[in-house]
Amino acid sequence: MAMTDLNATHDPGRRSFVESANQPDTDFPIQNLPFGIFRRGQDDARGGVAIGDQVLDLRALCTSGLLSEAAAEAACAASGPRLNDLLALGNRVASALRARLVELLAIASPHRAALSPMLVPAADIMMQLPTEVGNFTDFLTSSYHSTRLRPDSTLAPNFMSMPIAYHSRASSVRLCGEVRRPNVQQRIGDEVTFGPTLEMDYELELGAFVGPGNGLGEPLPLDVAREHVFGLCLLNDWSVRDVQRWENTPLGPFLAKSLSTTISPWVVTEEALRPFRVAAFHRGHEAPPLLPYLSSAVDQAQGGFDIRLEALLRSPAMRDGGEPGVPITDTNFRHMYWTFAQMFTHHMSNGCNLQPGDLLGSGTVSGPTPESRACLAELTARGTKPLTLPNGEIRSWLLDGDEVVFRGRASRPGFVSIGFGECRATVAPAVTWPT
Amino acid sequence: MAMTDLNATHDPGRRSFVESANQPDTDFPIQNLPFGIFRRGQDDARGGVAIGDQVLDLRALCTSGLLSEAAAEAACAASGPRLNDLLALGNRVASALRARLVELLAIASPHRAALSPMLVPAADIMMQLPTEVGNFTDFLTSSYHSTRLRPDSTLAPNFMSMPIAYHSRASSVRLCGEVRRPNVQQRIGDEVTFGPTLEMDYELELGAFVGPGNGLGEPLPLDVAREHVFGLCLLNDWSVRDVQRWENTPLGPFLAKSLSTTISPWVVTEEALRPFRVAAFHRGHEAPPLLPYLSSAVDQAQGGFDIRLEALLRSPAMRDGGEPGVPITDTNFRHMYWTFAQMFTHHMSNGCNLQPGDLLGSGTVSGPTPESRACLAELTARGTKPLTLPNGEIRSWLLDGDEVVFRGRASRPGFVSIGFGECRATVAPAVTWPT
Numbered sequence: 001m002a003m004t005d006l007n008a009t010h011d012p013g014r015r016s017f018v019e020s021a022n023q024p025d026t027d028f029p030i031q032n033l034p035f036g037i038f039r040r041g042q043d044d045a046r047g048g049v050a051i052g053d054q055v056l057d058l059r060a061l062c063t064s065g066l067l068s069e070a071a072a073e074a075a076c077a078a079s080g081p082r083l084n085d086l087l088a089l090g091n092r093v094a095s096a097l098r099a100r101l102v103e104l105l106a107i108a109s110p111h112r113a114a115l116s117p118m119l120v121p122a123a124d125i126m127m128q129l130p131t132e133v134g135n136f137t138d139f140l141t142s143s144y145h146s147t148r149l150r151p152d153s154t155l156a157p158n159f160m161s162m163p164i165a166y167h168s169r170a171s172s173v174r175l176c177g178e179v180r181r182p183n184v185q186q187r188i189g190d191e192v193t194f195g196p197t198l199e200m201d202y203e204l205e206l207g208a209f210v211g212p213g214n215g216l217g218e219p220l221p222l223d224v225a226r227e228h229v230f231g232l233c234l235l236n237d238w239s240v241r242d243v244q245r246w247e248n249t250p251l252g253p254f255l256a257k258s259l260s261t262t263i264s265p266w267v268v269t270e271e272a273l274r275p276f277r278v279a280a281f282h283r284g285h286e287a288p289p290l291l292p293y294l295s296s297a298v299d300q301a302q303g304g305f306d307i308r309l310e311a312l313l314r315s316p317a318m319r320d321g322g323e324p325g326v327p328i329t330d331t332n333f334r335h336m337y338w339t340f341a342q343m344f345t346h347h348m349s350n351g352c353n354l355q356p357g358d359l360l361g362s363g364t365v366s367g368p369t370p371e372s373r374a375c376l377a378e379l380t381a382r383g384t385k386p387l388t389l390p391n392g393e394i395r396s397w398l399l400d401g402d403e404v405v406f407r408g409r410a411s412r413p414g415f416v417s418i419g420f421g422e423c424r425a426t427v428a429p430a431v432t433w434p435t
Numbered sequence: 436m437a438m439t440d441l442n443a444t445h446d447p448g449r450r451s452f453v454e455s456a457n458q459p460d461t462d463f464p465i466q467n468l469p470f471g472i473f474r475r476g477q478d479d480a481r482g483g484v485a486i487g488d489q490v491l492d493l494r495a496l497c498t499s500g501l502l503s504e505a506a507a508e509a510a511c512a513a514s515g516p517r518l519n520d521l522l523a524l525g526n527r528v529a530s531a532l533r534a535r536l537v538e539l540l541a542i543a544s545p546h547r548a549a550l551s552p553m554l555v556p557a558a559d560i561m562m563q564l565p566t567e568v569g570n571f572t573d574f575l576t577s578s579y580h581s582t583r584l585r586p587d588s589t590l591a592p593n594f595m596s597m598p599i600a601y602h603s604r605a606s607s608v609r610l611c612g613e614v615r616r617p618n619v620q621q622r623i624g625d626e627v628t629f630g631p632t633l634e635m636d637y638e639l640e641l642g643a644f645v646g647p648g649n650g651l652g653e654p655l656p657l658d659v660a661r662e663h664v665f666g667l668c669l670l671n672d673w674s675v676r677d678v679q680r681w682e683n684t685p686l687g688p689f690l691a692k693s694l695s696t697t698i699s700p701w702v703v704t705e706e707a708l709r710p711f712r713v714a715a716f717h718r719g720h721e722a723p724p725l726l727p728y729l730s731s732a733v734d735q736a737q738g739g740f741d742i743r744l745e746a747l748l749r750s751p752a753m754r755d756g757g758e759p760g761v762p763i764t765d766t767n768f769r770h771m772y773w774t775f776a777q778m779f780t781h782h783m784s785n786g787c788n789l790q791p792g793d794l795l796g797s798g799t800v801s802g803p804t805p806e807s808r809a810c811l812a813e814l815t816a817r818g819t820k821p822l823t824l825p826n827g828e829i830r831s832w833l834l835d836g837d838e839v840v841f842r843g844r845a846s847r848p849g850f851v852s853i854g855f856g857e858c859r860a861t862v863a864p865a866v867t868w869p870t
Contacts, residue, residue, distance in 0.1 A: 134569075135606050140686060156685055161627045162620055166686040167602040167693065171570050171788050172651055180652040182785035185597055185726070192596045194726045194784075216607055216695065217615040221869045240785070250591055251575060251601040252687020258602065258787040260651065291620070291629045293868060349629075350617035350675070351866070352693040353606050431786070433728060434656045 009033075009098050010275050012416045015107040018119065020052030022107075027409070027419025028052055030105055033098055034266035034421075035083055035231070038125040045128050047078030047086065050266055050421070051105055053122050060118040066104060066111055070096035082132045083209075083267065087230045088356035090212050094230070095271055127265035130233070131209060131357030133173045136261065137347060138205075138237055138361035139165040141338040143281075145366035148378045160287045162294070163338040163346050165360075168237075169258035173359065175265050176423055181400060181430040182259040184243035192246075196430035199241035199383060200398040203364040204311045204329050204374040204406055207235035207263055208340045213354035220348055222296045226303070226341030228354065232273065234264035234309070234406040234423035235361050241377055241397070263359070264406070264423035272418055276410035278304040281337045293349060294342050303339030307410045308332050309365050311374065315393055316401035325405050326390050328379060331365050331372035400429045444468075444533050445710050447851045450542040453554065455487030457542075462844070462854025463487055468536055469701035469856075470518055470529075470666065473560040480563050482513030482521065485701055485856070486540055488557050495553040501539060501546055505531035517567045518644075518702065522665045523791035525647050529665070530706050562610055562700035565668070566644060566792030571605040571696065572782060573640075573672055573796035574598050576773040578716075580801035583813045595722045597729070598773040598781050600795075603672075604693035608794065610700050611858055616835060616865040617694040619678035627681075631865035634676035634818060635833040638799040639746045639764055639809040639841055642670035642698055643775045648789035655783055657731045661738070661776030663789065667708065669699035669744070669841040669858035670796050676812055676832070698794070699841070699858035707853055711845035713739040716772045728784060729777050738774030742845045743767050744800050746809065750828055751836035760840050761825050763814060766800050766807035835864045 009031065015022050016030040028034065028050040038055055039045040048055040059079035061067065067075055074097035077085040086094060104111050140146055141163050147153055158164060184197050211230040214220050220228065237257065244256030280303040283290070309332065314325030343360055366374040373379045376397055380386055383396040398404070404427075408420035444466065450457045451465040463469065463485040473490055474480040482493040494514035496502065502510055509532035512520040521529060539546050575581055576598050582588055593599060619632050646665040649655050655663065672692065679691030715738040718725070744767065749760030778795055801809040808814045811832055815821055818831040833839070839862075843855035 135604060137689075146685075150685070158620075158622075158681055158684075161622075162682065164682065164686055165689050167604055167689065169570060169602055169787055170605070171790050171793070172786075174651070180786050183654070183728075184785055185593075187593075187596075192723065192726065194728055216609070217863075217866065219618070219866070219869065224869075243785070246593055247597065247599065248685070248687075249593075250581075250585070250683070250687070251599055252683075252685070254572075254600050254602065255781075255785040255787065258782075259785045288627065291627065293618075293629055346690075347693075350619055350678070350690040350694045351607075351615050352604055352690065355606050358606070428652075431652065431654070434654065434659075 006274055009102045010415065012414060014102060016051060016105045017107050017109055017112050018052045018054050018105060020054065026052050027421050029416050029418060030102055031416045032268060032272050032418040033101055034268045034272065035078060035086065035130065036266045037081060037083060037128040037130050039128060040120055040125045045081035047083055049101060050122065054119040055122050055125060057118045057120055064114065066114060067100055071100040082357065083130045084132055084357035087131065087209060087211050091227055091230060091270060094269060098269065098271060127175055129173065129175055130265065130267050133170045133359045134355045134357060136168045136170040136173055136359045137165050138168040138257065138363065139163050139343050140363040141336045141343065142364055142366045143337045144335060144368055145364040145374065145378065148366065163343045166252045168261065172258055172260045174260055174262055176262060176425050178426045178428045179238050179260045179262060180428045182240055183430055183433055184240055184255055185246055186242040187246045197240045197242055198397065200427060201239045201241055201376045202311065202398065202404045203237040203239050204309055204331065205235040205237050205365055206333055206362045207233045208360045209267055210354045210356060210358040213356055213358065214348050216353040217351040219351060220345060222294065222299055222341055222345045225345035225348060226299060228344055229270050229340045231267040231269040233267055234408050234420050236262040236404060236406060236423055236425060237361055238262065239375065262423055262425040264421050266421045268418065268420055273305055273410060275412055275415040276306045277302040278306045278334050280304050280339050293345060299339055299341050303341055304336065305333045305410065306412065307408055309406065309408045312405040314403040314405065317391065317393060319403065325403065328387065329372065329374045331367045331374050333365055335367035335372065336362060336365065398427050400427050402427050441709055444537045445850065447849060449537060451486060451540045452542050452544055452547050453487040453489050453540060455489065461487050462856050464851050464853060465537055465540055466851040467703060467707050467853040468533055469703045469707065470513060470521065470565065471701045472516060472518060472563040472565050474563060475555055475560045480516035482518055484536060485557065489554040490557050490560060492553045492555055499549065501549060502535055506535040517792065518565045519567055519792035522566065522644060522646050526662055526665060526705060529704060533704065533706060564608065564610055565700065565702050568605045568608045568794045569790045569792060571603045571608055571794045572600050573603040573692065573798065574600040574778050575798040576771045576778065577799055577801045578772045579770060579803055580799040580809065580813065583801065598778045600782065601687045603696065607693055607695045609695055609697055611697060611860050613861045613863045614673050614695045614697060615863045617675055618865055618868060619675055619690055620681055621677040622681045632675045632677055633832065635862060636674045636676055636811045637746065637833065637839045638672040638674050639744055639766065640670040640672050640799055641768055641797045642668045643795045644702055645789045645791060645793040648791055648793065649783050651788040652786040654786055655780060657729065657734055657776055657780045660780035660783060661734060663779055664705050664775045666702040666704040668702055669843050669855050671697040671839060671841060671858055671860060672796055673697065674810065697858055697860045699856050701856045703853065703855055708740055708845060710847055710850040711741045712737040713741045713769050715739050715774050728780060734774055734776050738776055740768045740845065741847065742843055745842045747840040749838040749840065752826065752828060754838065760838065763822065764807065764809045766802045766809050768800055770802035770807065771797060771800060833862050835862055837862050
C-alpha cells in the first residue's frame with residue numbers, strides 16, 4: 001500500500017541547514033514540513049512550509065526555478081491565500097514537493113544561498129486559516145468519551161457500527177486567538193433563561209483536511225478514501241454544555257458547537273505522520289463484525305496514529321504571575337475507535353461529496369485513564385467534581401480569561417519526533433445582548 | 436417598520452410590456468421580480484430577474500446606463516456567477532433595483548427598445564445555484580410535523596422555547612435535477628446491513644437566503660436580524676428514514692440528510708412577499724412566554740407568510756403515460772411555529788456568524804390537516820399506511836424514477852399573486868458500491 005510506505009523523507013539521519021530545525025524539541029524538523037498560510041507585513045497571504053523557527057515562502061519557491069513538474073505544481077498551487085488548490089491536487093503531488101524540499105533544505109544543500117531569502121522568521125509573520133473550509137463535520141469516535149458522557153455510561157447502540165458524526169459550522173472555524181463566551185438558553189429546573197453560558201468547555205480533537213474528495217453520488221471505497229486524508233491539525237471543539245443538554249434532542253448539537261472552533265495553523269501531512277501509524281483500535285470480541293465498506297486489511301493494520309495530545313489551562317492568575325499553563329489532559333490519538341479513513345468513506349457512503357479543504361473533526365480524543373479525559377465535562381463529571389489546579393484555583397468549567405492550549409507530538413524509537421505547533425485561545429467575556 | 440411596508444412596486448394595477456408577465460397564472464408578474472443565476476449557451480453565468488417567461492440579463496443591465504446609484508450597484512453585484520455579492524449589499528440596495536425595474540419593465544416603459552435585447556427566453560437558458568452556499572442550516576419549526584414524527588406524539592420539551600435546528604450539508608445543495616438513492620446502514624431487528632435505502636422521503640420546506648449577515652461574536656437583535664432575510668426559495672430536504680432512525684441518537688441527522696438537498700432556482704425577495712405577511716403563529720395559552728430575544732411586536736404581528744405550498748408525485752408510469760404528477764401535499768407556510776426572523780436571531784444568538792448567501796431551511800411545512808402533511812413519513816404513518824395514488828399505484832416511500840415537484844404561491848385579495856417556480860427532481864437508482 002503505497003500511501004503508508006516510508007521513504008527517504010522519513011530518514012531520521014537527515015538534518016537541515018536551518019539550525020533550529022535540528023533541535024530535539026522542535027515541532028518542525030525537516031522530517032515534518034507542514035503546510036500553512038502566512039502573511040508578512042503588507043504582503044499578500046501565501047502558502048508556507050514550517051522548518052524549525054522559519055517558514056519557507058512557497059510563492060517565492062514557485063517562481064524560483066528550483067522545482068520541476070509535480071513539485072512545482074504543488075508549490076505554485078500553494079502560492080495563494082488558501083491551500084485548497086494544493087489539496088485538490090492530491091497527496092502524491094504534495095509528496096513530490098516534500099521529496100524536493102528535503103533536498104533543498106538539507107544541511108549540505110547546494111541551494112542554501114538561493115533558499116535563504118525565501119525563509120521568513122516565524123516570529124515575523126501572522127498565520128491565517130490554511131483552507132477555505134467549505135464544510136466542517138465533527139465525529140464522535142472515542143468510546144471512552146462517549147461512555148463517560150452517556151447518562152447510563154454505556155455506548156450508544158450504533159457506536160460500534162458506524163463513526164457517528166454531525167455537520168458542524170464552517171463559518172466560525174478560526175485560528176488561535178480568542179473565543180467569546182456565548183449567550184444561550186439554559187433550563188434550570190422548569191425555568192428557561194437566556195444569558196452567558198455557565199458551562200463552557202473545550203474538547204481536544206484532531207482535525208483532518210480533505211484532499212481531492214469525491215463527486216456527488218460517487219462514494220469512494222475505504223482504501224481509496226484513505227488517500228484523501230491530506231493532513232491533520234489540532235482542533236478545539238468549544239462546547240457549551242448547558243445549551244447542549246437543552247437543545248440536543250431531537251436534532252443534535254447546534255448552538256452548543258457553532259459559537260466557534262479553533263484550529264492550529266499548520267497542516268501536518270499524512271506522509272509526515274506515516275512513521276507513527278499504528279493498528280486501528282482493537283474492537284474486541286463483543287463488537288459486531290465490521291461492515292465490509294468500513295473494513296480493509298490495510299486500514300485495520302495501519303489506520304491509527306500514535307500521537308500524544310495534551311491540553312493545558314492557563315488562568316488569568318497564572319498569566320499575571322508569568323506562569324505557563326498547567327496540563328489538564330494527556331491523551332493519545334491511538335485510543336480512537338474509528339480511523340480517519342473509516343470516517344471519510346462513511347461520510348461519502350451516501351453519496352455526499354467531500355471537497356478539497358473540508359475539515360473533519362475526530363471527536364474528543366479521550367482515553368481510558370483519568371488524565372486522558374479530554375474535556376472538562378469528563379474531568380469534572382459534568383461539573384459535579386471540580387478540578388483543583390496546582391495553584392489552588394478551582395474549575396468546574398472555563399472562566400473568562402482562561403486560556404486553553406493544545407499540543408500534539410508523534411514519537412517513535414528510531415524516528416525523529418514531529419509536532420503540531422500550538423492551538424491556543426482565550427475565553428473572552430460574553431457580549432451584552434444588543435437592543 | 437420600514438421593511439414590512441408596502442410601496443409602489445406592490446401596486447396590483449401595474450403591468451409589463453412582457454406580455455407573459457401579465458397572465459394571471461404566471462409565477463413571475465412584475466410584482467415578483469425574483470433573482471437567479473442563469474447561463475445561455477457558452478456565455479458566462481450571470482444574474483437575472485424572472486419576468487413572465489423571460490429573464491432579464493443583469494450583467495447587460497449593469498452596463499446599460501439605465502440605472503443609477505444603488506440600483507446600478509445591485510445589478511452590477513449580480514453580474515457574476517453567484518448572487519452572494521448582491522446579498523451582501525443588503526435588502527435596501529436590492530430594493531432600489533426593484534423600484535427601478537418596475538419602471539423599466541412597465542407596459543408603457545420608454546426603455547422597452549433598450550431592454551428588449553437584454554431579455555432572454557427562459558426556455559433558452561440553464562439555471563444555476565443562486566449563491567455559493569457557505570453554510571446550510573435546517574430547522575424544525577412545524578409543531579404538526581414534529582408531533583406526528585415523535586414516538587409519543589408530543590412536542591419535544593424545547594420546541595416551544597427555541598427554533599430547533601441542525602447544521603446540514605452545504606456541498607450537496609443542488610438545483611432541480613436528479614437525486615441518487617443512497618446506500619446507507621439499516622438496522623432490521625438486531626442485524627445491521629448496508630445497501631440502498633428502503634425509506635427515501637421528501638420534505639417540503641422553504642429556504643431563506645441570508646443577506647449581509649453578522650460578524651463572529653456579534654449577534655443581531657430580532658428586529659435587525661429580520662432585515663437579513665433576503666429572500667426565499669422552495670427546498671426539498673431529502674430524508675432517508677432508515678438510517679435516520681439508526682444514526683440519530685446521540686448527535687442528530689447526518690447521512691440521512693447530506694445525500695443532497697434540492698432547491699428551486701429563483702430567490703423571491705422578502706420585499707416581493709410583503710403583501711403576504713401575516714401574524715406569527717398563535718402560540719396559545721399553554722406555551723411558555725417568549726424569551727425577550729425571540730420577541731418583538733413587529734415580528735409577532737407580521738413575521739409569518741401566507742404561502743401555499745404543494746408537492747406532486749409523478750411516477751414513471753405517469754411520465755410514460757404523459758400524465759402530470761398527482762398532488763400529495765397541500766399546505767401553507769402560515770402553519771410554522773417560528774418566524775424566519777426568530778430563526779435568524781436564534782442562530783446568531785451564540786455569536787455564530789451568518790454569511791451572505793447562507794441558506795436556512797424552515798423545516799417541513801406540515802399543517803394540521805391530513806392533506807397538509809408535508810413528507811411521506813407523515814402521509815404514510817412511517818410507511819405503515821401506504822398511499823394509494825389515483826392510478827392505483829401504492830407508495831410507502833419513494834421508488835426509483837419517482838419525480839417530486841414542489842410549487843409555491845402567495846395570494847391575497849387586492850394583490851397580484853406571485854409564485855416560486857418549480858423545485859423538481861427525480862430519484863435515480865443507487866450506485867453499486869465501488870471496490
